[in-house]
Amino acid sequence: MSDEFSTKGAYTTMGEEFTRDTAYITDRITKDARPVGPGIQTWPVEAGRYRLVVSRACPWANRTTIVRRLLGLEDAISMAVCGPTHDVRSWTFDKDPEGRDPVLGYERLQDAYFARFQDYPKGITVPAIVDIPTKAVVTNDFPWITLDFSTEWTEFHRDGAPDLYPEHLRDEMESVMKLIYTEINNGVYRCGFAGSQDAYDKAYDRLFNALDKISHRLETRRYLMGDTITEADVRLFTTLARFDAVYHGHFKCNRQKLSEMPVLWAYARDVFQTPGFGDTTDFVDIKRHYYEVHEDINPTKIVPKGPNFANWFTPHHREEMGGSPFGDGTAPGPVREPLEPGHSIEELIVAQSA
Missing domain, CATH: 1.20.1050.10 (Glutathione S-transferase Yfyf (Class Pi); Chain A, domain 2)
Known part of the structure; x- marks a missing residue:
């Protein structure tokens, strides 16, 4: 992984201008794993199966913590919270006892990425959703994570949940x-x-x-x-x-x-x-x-x-x-x-x- 991850996260530069690298894992979690488009792998909505990994420092991850709470998905999707800093390798679970996530058993988020993609070459970013049975990353495509919380996880929304993405x-x-x-x-x-x-x-x-x-x-x-x-x-x-x-x-x-x-x-x-x-x-x-x-x-x-x-x-x-x-x-x-x-x-x- 590039040393640049340690300071700026996943990005590329075009000349002297900052350009964010948006080549995320495009998998999505949908009702009954219904297809959503060519080249996109889908996973089924299933309460208790997935773990949302965030850092409260990250604005992209903060989106997911807000939407998850507004919709009342806490029981359906568990959450792991990384510390506020990371090194060249990845975010770490240093807030947990002995620095290890109690559900995934990992010290570093990169282990969930490597469990699915050996030597994953991109930035190890949050938010990420991890499949608990395989302990492998599902997606880090943050714009779709929150939209799918709103549209695909409706079965598990709390009573009185707002419509955050009105058709x-x-x-x-x-x-x-x-x-x-x-x-x-x-x-x-x-x-x-x-x-x-x-x-x-x-x-x-x-x-x-x-x-x-x-x-x-x-x-x-x-x-x-x-x-x-x-x-x-x-x-x-x-x-x-x-x-x-x-x-x-x-x-x-x-x-x-x-x-x-x-x-x-x-x-x-x-x-x-x-x-x-x-x-x-x-x-x-x-x-x-x-x-x-x-x-x-x-x-x-x-x-x-x-x-x-x-x-x-x-x-x-x-x-x-x-x-x-x-x-x-x-x-x-x-x-x-x-x-x-x-x-x-x-x-x-x-x-x-x-």
Whole structure:
């Protein structure tokens, strides 16, 4: 595996511009393993068969923890949580007793990849879904993991689960989510890993042009697609949640902090304060990952103490726009798998005020 995985994850470079490597394992888990397209292997939906492997530091993995909780899939799909850092080889299960996942028996996520693909040549990425009986990776194709949670795992959704991928909105959603992914989710990385001043300047302009477009869209609607939360909001939120803590300084995305962009900041607080979002966001792991792993950007590995997280709980007033986060559904119940001690935002606020 390339040493580049140790700092930037799976990516390639085109000249001096950051380009993410999107050659994921395209297998999908579908109802009765129904076919979904040429060249895509499908696996059957089966409660208890699969293990979702995440790191709470990773924005792509954070999507899966949010959607799994919103839909109530905790009993159907178990979850393993890697630590916030990785080395050249892979993510590790250093949060578990003796540094080994109790279900898979692995110390490193790479073992699940190698169990299926000997000498797997790509990045060992999270999120990944692993087949528990064979202990082999099924897929790491993160955009489809959450969409399939919504559309293929419906038998195991909780009562009152929201419709995060409404059929009548899908065409418009795909356009919005493409903008979010290419220009915002990936845009912050394009800034952070730019290989020249010119590449950085172009990336910076692209990112903030897209943020301005999304801000304009949110001036007249509470959520990206209207009155209720959808997959599009999940995809935007995980980048916004990391913006002031990491991307503003570490990735030089510093035209403004999120907290200085009134519409986006109010929207982000609205979503953060919704069950399933803030309670799955681990700012400790987020900061440790970026500042400790990206040694080429931060060679000292010093993790900043700030920012102050208390402002995430300030009133946002977005409820005055109407709508309801879950539409005709209900909020998920109490957190089943809380963040580790000292990592919840409530505890961080107390620690910062001490």
